[in-house]
Amino acid sequence: MSASWSQVLLLAMSVASWVVILWKAWLLHRALGDVARSTAVFWQSVSIEEASQKVAAFDREALVLPLIDATKLRAIGTLGAAGDRAQQLTRVLRDALHAILHKLQFGQVLLATVGSTAPFVGLLGTVWGIYHALIGIASAGQITIDKVSGPVGEALIMTAAGLAVAIPAVLAYNIFGRHIGRIEADLEGFARDLRGVAGGPSGLSPQTRNACTMGFGRLERIQGPQPMSDINVTPLVDVMLVLVVIFIITAPLLASTIRLDLPKAEGAQSSDVPRFVTLVVDKSGQVFLNDKPVKLDELARNLAQTAGRNPDTEVQLRADEAVPYGRVVEVMGVAQKAGLSRIGFVAEPKPAGAPVKLRPGHHF
Numbered sequence: 001m002s003a004s005w006s007q008v009l010l011l012a013m014s015v016a017s018w019v020v021i022l023w024k025a026w027l028l029h030r031a032l033g034d035v036a037r038s039t040a041v042f043w044q045s046v047s048i049e050e051a052s053q054k055v056a057a058f059d060r061e062a063l064v065l066p067l068i069d070a071t072k073l074r075a076i077g078t079l080g081a082a083g084d085r086a087q088q089l090t091r092v093l094r095d096a097l098h099a100i101l102h103k104l105q106f107g108q109v110l111l112a113t114v115g116s117t118a119p120f121v122g123l124l125g126t127v128w129g130i131y132h133a134l135i136g137i138a139s140a141g142q143i144t145i146d147k148v149s150g151p152v153g154e155a156l157i158m159t160a161a162g163l164a165v166a167i168p169a170v171l172a173y174n175i176f177g178r179h180i181g182r183i184e185a186d187l188e189g190f191a192r193d194l195r196g197v198a199g200g201p202s203g204l205s206p207q208t209r210n211a212c213t214m215g216f217g218r219l220e221r222i223q224g225p226q227p228m229s230d231i232n233v234t235p236l237v238d239v240m241l242v243l244v245v246i247f248i249i250t251a252p253l254l255a256s257t258i259r260l261d262l263p264k265a266e267g268a269q270s271s272d273v274p275r276f277v278t279l280v281v282d283k284s285g286q287v288f289l290n291d292k293p294v295k296l297d298e299l300a301r302n303l304a305q306t307a308g309r310n311p312d313t314e315v316q317l318r319a320d321e322a323v324p325y326g327r328v329v330e331v332m333g334v335a336q337k338a339g340l341s342r343i344g345f346v347a348e349p350k351p352a353g354a355p356v357k358l359r360p361g362h363h364f
Helices: 004-043 048-055 065-070 085-105 108-140 145-199 206-216 234-254 296-309 325-337
Strands: 276-281 287-289 292-294 314-319 343-345
Touching: 004 048, 004 085, 004 108, 004 145, 048 065, 065 085, 065 145, 085 145, 108 145, 276 296, 276 325, 287 296, 292 296, 296 325, 314 325, 325 343
Parallel strands: 276 314, 314 343
Antiparallel strands: 276 287, 287 292
């Protein structure tokens, strides 16, 4: 298939997104339970040191322990020790929480990227496949419904493949985002309470405690731009427009499935017989029975069967003007021998005033 590059890209995007989906589903399932159990164990402990030992048995993903360890300030004699203890705790807890949330958010950008770009990749594959399909149809010289529907339908599979890759990624992104938000709220609340326990607020003035509490908020984190994960409907609209263009191009051509340069005749009229078969002889001398290529022996058998069902069946003979006369007579003889004597020639009407062309050796 000409759009193999888009297939490979979609396959890589699908594999990557499903690896992230399975891993994050396992991680968040464990994290939801670990955070709840670890915080419960912490508040049931007597001291921070005891709580740290107990929490280690429940915090399998290391989501709560980094916050507890951050309260053990060790940066003595450095700028990190500047300010009062409450400000130091706010800084180290914020940094620890950022590291935890970075671990939880890992893979979300990939899911958002796959969900928003996979339909476009599928659309590019569709357009590329349709382009090559139309090139192949044009080079074939004959347009039939099977030659149009086959390549175009194969190209449209890429659009469906793009949606199949994007939909699971978008669903997973939204579901995981909700779970991460829940875990984030629990960890922020725990970090705020932990700062109050480790900071010793009794030694601070009411004004200092109030300022630290108000400044803590959501640990003063700045929310950056969120990745776009919505499925864009633009590729779907483009696919519809492409199909409309294909229909406009091929619909008139399907009316005559075999390209012929019919000779001009003044008295040529289209026949309107209810029961007939169509015989076509193209430039190369190939015979078509009802638009299907046949050999003379096969043609004789099919016409004999037709004559057996209805001897009055008319044969409409279309022959390219470049076909030798002997070939036309040979085809007529096969039809007459099969029992079909009603044979009509089909020609295009001659424009008014056009001169009559005579072949050498032909006289009226």
